[in-house]
Amino acid sequence: MRRNLFHPMWLAAALLAVAACGGGGGNGPTGSTTSSYPGSPSDPTNTTANSVNATTSSTFDPAALTVAKGTTVTFTFASVTHNVTFDAVSGAPANIPSTSGASVTRTFSTAGSFGYQCTLHGGMRGTVTVQ
Secondary structure (H helix, E strand, O other): OOOOOOOHHHHHHHHHHHHHHOOOOOOOOOOOOOOOOOOOOOOOOOOOOOEEEEOOOOOEEOOEEEEOOOEEEEEEEOOOOEEEEEOOOOOOOOOEEEEOOEEEEEEEOOOEEEEEEOOOOOOOEEEEEEO
């Protein structure tokens, strides 16, 4: 006797299995492009994606950061004193005075490219590009 592979019971079981495994609503990177998951750039709790570290080796890490308009960027200063002096362009946020052992935030409300430097350490430069 030959079995019918398309029996309604088998079809219902297969559809149920696909629905149980299926897409969207999870915390992973699959699903809707507007959903966020921990660590993703769209995750509002993600503090590392919008951070710049002033390192003890006198560099900004990362040296170039791209963010959306209205994003708050956290500048973190280790034990070495650094400052952030933005290039004099329209829309640049306020400079950050000499700081160590703390974090300071600046919100980028205007689209453009905002170069900055630590005036205490020659060659220590970075850029935030706002889209």
